[in-house]
Amino acid sequence: MKSFFTYSVFFIFFLSLSQNMSPETLLDKAIAYHDPNGNWKTFNETFTVEMTTPKSTKRTSSISINLPAEYFSVSATKDTVSTTYTLNKGKCTMRYNGKAIKPSAAKQKNMTCDRATLYKDYYSYLYGLPMKLKDTGTNLSNNVEKKSFKDKDYLVLKVTYDEAVGSDVWYFYFNPKTYAMEIYQFFKTDDNGKEKQDSGEYILLSEETLLNGIKIPKIRAWYYNKDDKYLGTDTLVEK
Incomplete structure (x- = not known):
């Protein structure tokens, strides 16, 4: 009772x-x-995220977000392949297995600057919640x-x-x-x-x-x- x-x-x-x-x-x-x-x-941190999915190998991502400096970078490693996307004040650069890669060659590996922006928005949104719900x-x-x-x-x-x-x-x-x-x-x-x-x-x-x-x-x-x-x-x- x-x-x-x-x-x-x-x-x-x-x-x-x-x-x-x-x-x-x-x-x-x-x-x-x-x-x-x-x-x-004033968020400025680098952190590591491990992604596990059924019937797939683990993916490890090192993510850097520096909001005041308008800087974002994500380096992901899965099996023997690593990719890095960086946006520095809007300027996009990419690396494949540690080496710089031009957009024309990157596209053949399904790497684009649009994807870099997508990753920036994705990680900034999820790791910025619930504060991001104040955004315009x-x-x-x-x-x-x-x-x-x-x-x-x-x-x-x-x-x-x-x-x-x-x-x-x-x-x-x-x-x-x-x-x-x-x-x-x-x-x-x-x-x-x-x-x-x-x-x-x-x-x-x-x-x-x-x-x-x-x-x-x-x-x-x-x-x-x-x-x-x-x-x-x-x-x-x-x-």
């Missing part, structure tokens, strides 16, 4: 949180948890949702983007006690902007490490929304 009473009190409290808190307030609380000193704007072109929903995922309750932000930024619909799941970001999920949209429920993926975040004084999820496990099929795991390797 006591446990039921405790759960009921928490549920009522949890429901009132989602009803009374604005999306902007929830985002601010989440950012205060992950980046309490506002360090993201990001649109928060009108209310905070309450959802359960894997038998755990969350406060959820629905996020869409201006057409120039992206067409996917994202959901960010925050711990209702600490406001830590623990899951994110995205869906593709059809020509009318409606979510395609059999599309997209969800990403489970676990553990944390500090980079530049920011609490960064250490482990990201990726799954399809459609059938919960496991895709792979990115693990931030601490030195």
Whole structure:
């Protein structure tokens, strides 16, 4: 009886949180948890990520992001092949197995400067969350949702983007006690902007490490929304 009473009190409290808190307030609380000193704007770190996927060998990536210097670099090694993409104030350079490679030769190895930009945007976005949700072109929903995922309750932000930024619909799941970001999920949209429920993926975040004084999820496990099929795991390797 006591446990039921405790759960009921928490549920009522949890429901009132989602009803009374604005999306902007929830985002601010989440950012205060992950980046309490506002360090993201001056982020300057090099870190290593290991990617493991079923039936494939491990890929190890060394990633450098220096936002004030407008510098990004990722060097990935898988089996006996290594590739490096660097953007320095917008100037693109590439290396293959440690040697500089010209764009014409790089294209034959499926390496392009467009891919370099894609990697920069990808890593800056994922490792800059939830702070990146303050970026121009990001649109928060009108209310905070309450959802359960894997038998755990969350406060959820629905996020869409201006057409120039992206067409996917994202959901960010925050711990209702600490406001830590623990899951994110995205869906593709059809020509009318409606979510395609059999599309997209969800990403489970676990553990944390500090980079530049920011609490960064250490482990990201990726799954399809459609059938919960496991895709792979990115693990931030601490030195």
